[in-house]
Amino acid sequence: MSFGNNSSEEGSMMSEINVTPLVDVMLVLLVVFIITAPLLAPQSLKINLPKTESVIHDDKLQKVSLAIDAKGEVSLENAHLSDEGLAELLKNRAVDPQFQLQIQADEAVNYGRVAQVMAIAQKAGVAKLSFLTITK
Numbered sequence: 135m136s137f138g139n140n141s142s143e144e145g146s147m148m149s150e151i152n153v154t155p156l157v158d159v160m161l162v163l164l165v166v167f168i169i170t171a172p173l174l175a176p177q178s179l180k181i182n183l184p185k186t187e188s189v190i191h192d193d194k195l196q197k198v199s200l201a202i203d204a205k206g207e208v209s210l211e212n213a214h215l216s217d218e219g220l221a222e223l224l225k226n227r228a229v230d231p232q233f234q235l236q237i238q239a240d241e242a243v244n245y246g247r248v249a250q251v252m253a254i255a256q257k258a259g260v261a262k263l264s265f266l267t268i269t270k
Contacts, residue, residue, distance in 0.1 A: 198235055208251060
């Protein structure tokens with residue numbers, strides 16, 4: 135019994151696949167992997183991590199500002215320095231465990247220059263280093 139004018143569709147089968155159950159299953163699998171992936175990583179490495187109390191940020195750090203301008207020139211607390219002068223000054227000040235160097239680099243300065251200054255600070259013994267930026 136045909137309801138339409140096209141008699142060739144009378145004996146044909148439906149060839150479309152309903153993808154809604156497939157999408158549902160894939161979303162469930164995605165959620166399962168998202169939840170279980172962080173739980174599997176420490177066990178797969180066979181590492182027993184120590185348990186510690188929460189760390190409180192120390193506001194008593196001696197924060198010293200180091201600026202690198204667009205030309206790559208360095209100034210520590212508004213005093214222009216050469217690389218050798220910076221290394222000497224940081225060696226003297228980095229012995230204090232509360233010393234923290236805050237780098238303010240111009241966005242136009244080459245990354246290589248910033249890396250050089252970081253290497254000078256590391257060689258001088260600076261253990262705490264941070265970068266200052268402006269929030270939008």
